[in-house]
Amino acid sequence: MxxxxxxxxxxxxxxxxxxxxxxxxxxxxxxxxxxFIRMEGYPDDVTHRLVKAASEVLELSxxxxxxxxxxxxxxxxxxxxxxELMDMSGDxxxxxxxxxxxxxxxxxxxxxxxRPPSFDCNEVDDQVLSLEYRSExxxxxxxxxxxxxxxxxxxxxxxxxxxxxxxxxxxDHDEFLIHFKPNSVD
Amino acid sequence: xxxxxxxxxxxFTEAFPFHFIxxxxxxxxxAGSVLQRICPNTLVGSLLEQFFExxxxxxxxxxxxxxxxxKSLFVxxxxxxxxxxxxxxxxxxxxxxxxxxxxxxxxxxxxxEPLGLKLKDFAIHDPIVDFIFLLQAxxxxxxxxxxxxxxxxxxxxxxxxxxxxxxxxxxIAESQAKRLEETLRDLQDTQAQLIQTEKMSGLxxxxxxxxxxxxxxxxxxxxxxxxxxxxxxxLLELISLYQKIxxxxxxxxSELVEAIDLDFLxxxxxxxxRSMQMGTERIREIVTSLRTFSRLDEAEHKPVNLHxxxxxxxxxxxxxxxPHGQRPLIEIIKDYGNLPLVECFSGQxxxxxxxxxxxxIDALEEHYFQTFNTTGLSLPLRIYISTVLSVESKVIIRIxxxxxxxxxxxxDKIFDPFFTTKPIGKGTGLGLSICYKIIxxxxxxxxxxxxxxxxxxxxxxxxxxxxPPQIKDQNLIELTEISAEKxxxxxxxxxxxxxxxxxxxxxxxxxxxxxxxxxxSA
Numbered sequence: 001m002x003x004x005x006x007x008x009x010x011x012x013x014x015x016x017x018x019x020x021x022x023x024x025x026x027x028x029x030x031x032x033x034x035x036f037i038r039m040e041g042y043p044d045d046v047t048h049r050l051v052k053a054a055s056e057v058l059e060l061s062x063x064x065x066x067x068x069x070x071x072x073x074x075x076x077x078x079x080x081x082x083x084e085l086m087d088m089s090g091d092x093x094x095x096x097x098x099x100x101x102x103x104x105x106x107x108x109x110x111x112x113x114x115r116p117p118s119f120d121c122n123e124v125d126d127q128v129l130s131l132e133y134r135s136e137x138x139x140x141x142x143x144x145x146x147x148x149x150x151x152x153x154x155x156x157x158x159x160x161x162x163x164x165x166x167x168x169x170x171x172d173h174d175e176f177l178i179h180f181k182p183n184s185v186d
Numbered sequence: 187x188x189x190x191x192x193x194x195x196x197x198f199t200e201a202f203p204f205h206f207i208x209x210x211x212x213x214x215x216x217a218g219s220v221l222q223r224i225c226p227n228t229l230v231g232s233l234l235e236q237f238f239e240x241x242x243x244x245x246x247x248x249x250x251x252x253x254x255x256x257k258s259l260f261v262x263x264x265x266x267x268x269x270x271x272x273x274x275x276x277x278x279x280x281x282x283x284x285x286x287x288x289x290x291x292x293x294x295x296x297x298x299e300p301l302g303l304k305l306k307d308f309a310i311h312d313p314i315v316d317f318i319f320l321l322q323a324x325x326x327x328x329x330x331x332x333x334x335x336x337x338x339x340x341x342x343x344x345x346x347x348x349x350x351x352x353x354x355x356x357x358i359a360e361s362q363a364k365r366l367e368e369t370l371r372d373l374q375d376t377q378a379q380l381i382q383t384e385k386m387s388g389l390x391x392x393x394x395x396x397x398x399x400x401x402x403x404x405x406x407x408x409x410x411x412x413x414x415x416x417x418x419x420x421l422l423e424l425i426s427l428y429q430k431i432x433x434x435x436x437x438x439x440s441e442l443v444e445a446i447d448l449d450f451l452x453x454x455x456x457x458x459x460r461s462m463q464m465g466t467e468r469i470r471e472i473v474t475s476l477r478t479f480s481r482l483d484e485a486e487h488k489p490v491n492l493h494x495x496x497x498x499x500x501x502x503x504x505x506x507x508x509p510h511g512q513r514p515l516i517e518i519i520k521d522y523g524n525l526p527l528v529e530c531f532s533g534q535x536x537x538x539x540x541x542x543x544x545x546x547i548d549a550l551e552e553h554y555f556q557t558f559n560t561t562g563l564s565l566p567l568r569i570y571i572s573t574v575l576s577v578e579s580k581v582i583i584r585i586x587x588x589x590x591x592x593x594x595x596x597x598d599k600i601f602d603p604f605f606t607t608k609p610i611g612k613g614t615g616l617g618l619s620i621c622y623k624i625i626x627x628x629x630x631x632x633x634x635x636x637x638x639x640x641x642x643x644x645x646x647x648x649x650x651x652x653x654p655p656q657i658k659d660q661n662l663i664e665l666t667e668i669s670a671e672k673x674x675x676x677x678x679x680x681x682x683x684x685x686x687x688x689x690x691x692x693x694x695x696x697x698x699x700x701x702x703x704x705x706x707s708a
Contacts, residue, residue, distance in 0.1 A: 004326075035334065039327045081326055084295040085318065088305035099305060106319050 001047045001137075002114045003036035004080065009050050010036065012072040013058075021057060029053035038080070041113045044137060063142040070146020074154055086154075093155045093180050094129055097121040097148075129178040130164075141166065141174040148178055157182045201309050204271060204289045208234055210249045210282055220307045226266050238262040238271070252284055253277045260286065269301050289314050295322055378619050401473045408466035415459045422452050472501070487653055489527035492535070492581065496522075496571060499539040506547050513554055514567060516547060521572035528581050529652045534624045538633075541617040542585045542645050543569065549589035549643065556590065579651055586644035592637040600635060630654040 013022045026034065029049035036042065051069075055062045078086055089103055090096030097119070104116040117135035124130050133144050145161050152159030158181045165175035193201060203220035212234045222229050225237060235247060242261040245251040252275050262271040273288015289312050292298060298318075308315050425448070429435075435443065500507075500518060507516045550567040557565050570586040592600060599605045601622040625633040631649040 003330075035337065037327070037330050037334070039323050039330070081295075081322055081329070084298050085305070085322060088298060088303065088318075090306070091304070095306070102305070102310070106316050110316055110319050110323065 001042055001044050002038065002111070003040045003042055004038040004077070005047055006036040006042055006050065007038055007080075008073055008076045009047070009054070009069060010034075011076060012069060013054060017058065025050065025053045025057050028057060039111070041111075048139075062139065066140060066142035067146035067149075070143035070148075071150040071153070073143070073147055074150030078154070091155075092182065093148075093151055093157045093159070093178075094121070094123065096151055096155070097129060097131060097178075124177070127180055129180065131176045131178055132165075133174045133176065138167070141168075144174065144176060148176065152180065155182070156184060201311070202287055203307060203309060204273075206286050207278075208249070208252070208284045208286070212247065212249055212252075215283070220303075224269070224302050224307075225264075237265055239265060249284065260288070261291070262286075262288075267301060268297060292318055293321065295325075375623065378623065396473065400469065404466055404469045404473065408463065408470060411459060411463045411466060415456065415463070418455050418459060422455065425452070487529055487531050489529045490532040492525055492528050492530075492573065492583065493522055495532055495536045496539055496573075496583075499536055499543060502540070503543055503547065506544070510551075512558070513551060514564065516550055516567045516569060519568055519570045521570070523572070523574040525573055525575055525581055526651055528649055530629055530649065531624075534628060538621045538624050538647065539583075539585070541621050543571075545617065546585060546587040546589070546643070550587050553589040576648075581649045581651060583647040583649070584644055585647075586642055588642040591639040591641055592635065592643050593639065597635065597637060601633070625649070628657065630657045 010022060010026075013025060023034075029046075029052070031046055031050060051062055051065050054060075055065050058065070060068075085103070086096075089099040098121045100121060101119040104118060107114060108116045115136055117133060117137075117140070119134075120132040122130050122132075131144070131148070133141065141163065145163070148161050149159055151157075160179040162177050163174060164177050165171040165173060167174055199205075199218055203218040205216075205218045206214050206221060206229065207216040209215050214229055214232055214234060214237070217225075217229045227236075229237060239262065240247050240252075240260065241263050243255055243258045245255060255275060256277055258274070260271075260273055260275055264270070270291045271286070271288050272291035273286055276285045276287060277283075278285055289308060290301065290303065292314060295318055298304075305315055507518065509515045546569050550569070554565055554567055557563055566588075568588050570584070572584045574582050576582055596605075596607060600618050602619060605619070622633050625631045625647055629649055630653065631647060633648075634646045635643065636646065637643040
């Protein structure tokens with residue numbers, strides 16, 4: 001997992017709960033460094049330990065933490081210098097989600113060690129999308145829920161997301177059904 | 187072999203959204219949909235120069251010139267905005283047209299939005315998007331490096347400050363330790379000085395008593411012995427005259443003459459008195475030596491003959507030099523130079539001589555018995571005392587023995603207060619420390635020690651013939667003590683020791699009170 005993710009966890013905890021709680025989580029996770037280099041690859045274990053420790057300290061389930069993190073991720077990446085790239089990736093939720101796989105594929109091409117996930121977005125109906133999510137990593141599906149919700153906020157679009165396929169239930173991928181409704185139309 | 191399949195026009199447009207085609211007049215006859223969208227005016231039908239300036243290669247923008255540059259990288263700058271197109275010009279021979287294939291060249295992601303470009307505007311195969319990703323990653327990494335460098339610089343600064351603080355603390359600690367050490371040394375010196383003062387005071391009182399109690403009756407006896415000798419001679423002459431005039435003795439007288447062995451008595455009586463005179467003379471010498479040694483009458487510095495002090499010390503220690511048990515005589519080998527009078531506190535100097543010579547005797551005795559017990563050899567025991575006036579007008583007194591020497595491990599400590607190698611209860615460890623203070627502090631001289639194992643030890647005292655001025659001033663501080671000693675001396679001439687002690691105590695108390703009042707008012 002690249003350092004950007006760990007930094008995002010750190011920033012999210014600090015902005016919501018303060019520096020002291022973050023230090024508590026970091027110590028509990030036995031993560032010695034407090035500085036993550038954003039484009040450097042870190043062992044996945046570091047991220048998992050941080051999420052587990054945050055779950056224990058904040059008394060939230062790992063799924064709740066990951067969902068909150070997914071939502072935070074959208075605004076975080078925009079603020080970390082990827083705003084223009086996100087702007088380039090779409091003007092509305094369906095367009096952005098359809099470009100999401102390209103975004104990750106290009107990241108994977110430039111930084112193969114980061115092993116980004118893949119997405120496949122298809123229009124099911126008017127204002128209904130299906131989003132297939134495939135990742136080598138486990139337990140990140142709740143993050144996708146948060147991510148879509150965060151994109152809903154970004155594009156001022158009401159979002160209702162439900163998971164229809166789950167690797168936890170034996171499927172080979174996770175799949176989400178997204179009902180969306182833009183709040184304002186240009 | 188030429189490919190048989192070509193892209194249909196709508197696919198070509200999708201694959202090259204930023205392409206355009208020029209005719210022989212450099213009119214744009216076709217353009218990619220995205221390029222058309224982002225250009226402010228109608229692109230198709232316009233001249234190339236109305237929209238773009240060819241910045242690379244450096245050519246005159248004519249159809250023929252462009253046609254020749256089929257192997258060149260073309261860079262075109264938009265006249266209407268900041269867009270820069272990068273690509274190649276391909277000459278289409280059959281149609282006599284030139285086709286530009288390329289896309290916007292982006293070096294800063296922030297320049298995308300003003301151009302109205304989105305990711306989807308680029309062909310999927312176009313690496314420019316990946317380049318944009320890499321640019322962003324580079325910027326992110328550079329920002330990280332910058333942030334880390336700043337953090338590092340800040341930490342270095344903090345570390346420097348911490349080191350400076352640590353260094354300061356270490357200096358303070360060192361300084362405090364030094365001060366503590368100095369204070370401790372001062373305390374030890376003061377304690378040694380107090381003990382010395384007490385000892386000298388006790389010794390002074392004792393000597394004063396002896397001087398008074400012994401000196402006067404001895405003088406009385408000694409003075410009268412000459413009369414006794416005269417009277418006895420006269421009586422003996424009278425007896426002799428009687429014997430001449432009255433040779434016929436009365437039987438009772440004859441009987442007594444025989445009983446007392448008059449002839450022997452006449453012969454022995456004057457000798458007995460002369461022996462008594464020698465005895466009292468000897469006692470007077472000893473008393474004089476004691477007085478010289480203690481020098482209670484000389485608490486102030488004055489020029490003295492150091493040889494007198496050395497001789498007095500040797501006289502007092504004479505009994506210790508004599509053979510004792512199995513131990514033979516300790517021989518004193520003197521080599522006195524021609525010394526001037528030396529300005530000093532002679533009583534204190536004598537104390538130094540006494541300590542060093544007594545130590546030499548102790549060392550010789552110990553060395554003798556150790557050697558005798560282990561090897562059976564009876565070593566000659568010698569103490570060498572020499573004096574000389576150096577070319578720098580310093581008086582040098584050397585006192586050496588041929589004992590076992592002082593081990594190197596303890597040589598540096600011998601002048602430390604309370605350091606002793608003698609068994610517990612035998613040495614106080616103050617002797618040489620006091621000697622050092624007397625020579626160095628009181629007289630501004632030097633006291634050093636040289637020692638070679640199994641060959642002996644030599645103490646070298648160096649003194650100036652005149653006390654340095656600061657030493658004289660310093661010793662004025664000890665007026666109370668000197669005054670007390672003077673008092674002892676004065677009373678010793680006329681009163682008993684007990685009364686002296688009482689008066690001394692009274693005088694000292696008054697002195698202290700006066701001193702306190704003086705300090706208080708100061």
